[in-house]
Amino acid sequence: MPWRNTDDPYRIWVSEIMLQQTRVDQAEPYYQRFTDAFPTVHDLAEAERDAVLQQWEGLGYYSRARYLHEAAQTVVREHGGTVPSTYDGLKSLKGIGPYTAAAVASIAFGKAHGVLDGNVIRVLTRVFAIEEDSTRSATRRRLQALADALVDPDEPGNANQALMELGATVCTPRNPACGECVLEPVCEAADAGHPERYPVTPESKPIPHHDIAVGLVFDEAGRLLIQRRPDDAMLGGLWEFPGGKCEEGESPDAACRRELQEELGITVETDALFYTLKHAYSHFKITLHAYPCRIVDGTPTPEIDQPMQWVTVDELADYAFPRANRKLIEELKRREYAPSLFD
Template identity: 40%
Template sequence: MEESKLEHQEMNIQQFREDLLNWFVEEQRDLPWRKDNQPYKVWVSEIMLQQTRVDTVIPYFERFMEEFPTMEEFAAADEEAVLKIWEGLGYYSRVRNLHSAVKEVVEKYNGIVPDTPKEISKLKGVGPYTAGAILSIAYGKPEPAVDGNVMRVLSRILLIEADIAKPSTRKIFEAAVRTLIDQSNPSYFNQALMELGALICTPTSPACLLCPVREHCQAYANGKEQVLPVKTRKKSVKNISLLSAVLKTADNLYLIRKRPNEGLLANLWEFPTMEVTVNKQYSTQRQALSRYLEQQYDTEIQLETGSFTHVDHVFSHLKWSMDVFAGEIAKTVNLQDGVRLVTEQELEALAFPVPHQKIWKAYKDTQKSGE
């Protein structure tokens, strides 16, 4: 029934397009990836924008393009450089997939991003949304680019009450975009829908009185703009308690370790960390962490009496609650695979996940205040 929504709706599609596009021409934000709509730049920006705010992405995008202005230069980069440029954006599988796909484009397509749905969708990490965004924005192809913004906007305009949290629902919105899209300017049409969702048709308290397509909106006409889109709640977040340590040798080297090459935050560096479990053998966190570190690295550790900072960090499916201690390494460390002693300068050149960046900042602030 949802698929045929447009067929039963009294909607002047041509007027809707004109109202939407005229607004976008006047009101679109000045974003760096909109300067020339080069496929590589569109691609990088769309991957960065997944699950990340535009204001956050802008400086990352500009640094990325300064470091890797061409696909060839990005393809030639090593993983440490790739992870470092992405540090803080999170969801690191995105940049790994991008790196792999760009290598394929350079090797297989002579550095030219494919311009057909079939070919571009074969690239690693390029799903229906990213493919549609690149094809429409960079190549002017009338392909749908359906993300959360677009589903929210169209659920209201077309009064679509299907659950947008269900993957199968995307097909309904893709079909709607194919009917609505402006064949003469699909680039602006798709960007306008996204922009409308970002600036006007927001998740809560949509600014309906400022909306350029309010007259076409079925949710507004029926008083349902606040209840759409329909979206089931996410599963509850799992809480994990961790103990971490910033450990320094007598000659000012810091102990760090690399995370496994698969799973959460794969291949990023971190300070030694253990998960807190119910264990009556140790009376304090400090005692438990000291024992863990000495066993893990076959050394002697002198931890300070209390933790110097607490860090909470929420991922999409879990929350880390971290108590962090500072300490001295009293003797030689067993540097097994993935464990290093590094200078402060070397440490800051490596990629760390956000919670460990917070640890390092807090540690440096503590050191400065103690001088």
């Protein structure tokens, strides 16, 4: 892993932010691409936010990219471009919580702070057969105390990385390789013969599904209307085609017309359905229905925190979009689509 071959705190920080919600094999190409584009904290701080989001596109949880960008600007502005070397200094930066602060402090600066990510939680709850719900704050405090007590003060970075990678490669969620594990002699869950019982978590709820209708709003020059999502929304800062959720009993084309009236103050005529795709997020699934549209009344007037642009299909590549919208863009290019609404 490339972030294991550097002592640059900036690059270690970037890797830990990426790994918060992403598997190692998924994160590695994004890490390479991101650090090629922004090799230093100064480069990241000076970049336009849209450029940062474009490099992050497809990795998900986009608030991580926005916060990383803001934190880099803080490091340059308030710390002279030097990443803070203490746990508290790191934790003061936007987007850095206890886990990331401990990881960067231990790996980059040799500070004895135990990390507590999903892999470490799984190892510790199995070794100590912790019966309490691992998502509860009290249980997390107990686990953090264990991680801090167990970390090697002489080599905290290596100790933390070893524990994380033990969880990722040996003490796996399903079919853990207990016979290959160096902690098996002291592991209470392995001794009892049911390691997969841990960590204890609440019962999963059914994953909801939403039908989403979006408008491919064309002007007479063949340009498309796109809008940027509010920073405080899911996928904040990314661009999208305007639209929203279908209400109960509402057809997607009716939802498309209603949403564009509510969001932008325009009345549109819809053409035949252009494309339908399914996409899964971490906590819900969607079916996206896209309709070519022509404005028949009104002028698009977005909310102040949702700026809009008219762009050509080729220019869509210059903007950062959610993955579902990107699939739609690829289909527009593949078909070399031109609307029939103005014929």
